[in-house]
Amino acid sequence: RGLLGDDFVPSRVEFKHPRQVAESRYVEVFGRLPVFSSSRHAISLPMDSLDVPMLQCDSDTAALCIERGERIKARLSEENSIVDEVREMLLLRPGYFPGIEVVAEKLNMSGRTLRRRLREHGIGYQKIVDDLRFALAREYLQGTNMRIEQIASLLGYSDPAHFCHAFRRWSGCAPSQFRDGLSLA
Incomplete structure (x- = not known):
């Protein structure tokens, strides 16, 4: 859960040994009842978990991402709008920018409803993602002193x-030129 988020549930859990505690305890820990007396110890992951960047496996990088995200969050408007809720959700998982359908589901609405509500605020989902990526990139x-390749990966670019x-589209210059311009100032 530290790598894949609190809502992660493995697709299968197996233990060589027989059940040792109440079934409810296993379900509490793993989100499902394991298979006991199996031929192996194993935790199987859902295929879609391969799409989630596991930046938190490096504690220094995870701490940096969280700190930078908190800085940006502090600058956001105090108004609690759907736009802020989407931004907040995107900042919860550094380096992972899910599609609008995933975010809408987390907000208990359909993708269509989320699009409409964002449109009422004069902004689209991709604009929010781009604005956050640009703000994080500048941070x-x-x-x-991270390399451009590292920053690209942290922002979800393969x-x-x-x-x-x-x-370049956001700022009018390349990332290296932006960084060089800062050192000249």
């Missing part, structure tokens, strides 16, 4: 070139 470029292209 990482200004406040760390290819640093895609990150560089997006950053």
Whole structure:
């Protein structure tokens, strides 16, 4: 759960030994009843968990991501709107920017309803994601010595070139030029 989030439930859990405590305790810990007296000890993950970046496995990187996210969150408007709720949700898992359907489900609404509510505030989901990525990118470029490749990965880009292209679109310059401009100032 530390790597995949509090709502993570393995698809299967197996133990070689027989049940040792009440079934409810296993369900509490694993979210499901394990198979006992199996030929192996195993925890199987759902296939979609492979799509979730596990940045938290490096405690220093996770701490940095959380700190930077908290900084940005502090700058956000005090008004508690659906836009703020979406931003908050996106900042909870550093480096993981799920699709609108996933966020809508977490907010107990359909993707269509979330799109409509965001439109009422004059913003789209992708704009929120891009704004957060741009803010985080500036934070990482200004406040760390991380390589561009690392920053791209932290922002959910599989290819640093895609990150560089997006950053140029957001700021008018390449990430390295942005960082160099800071050191000249």
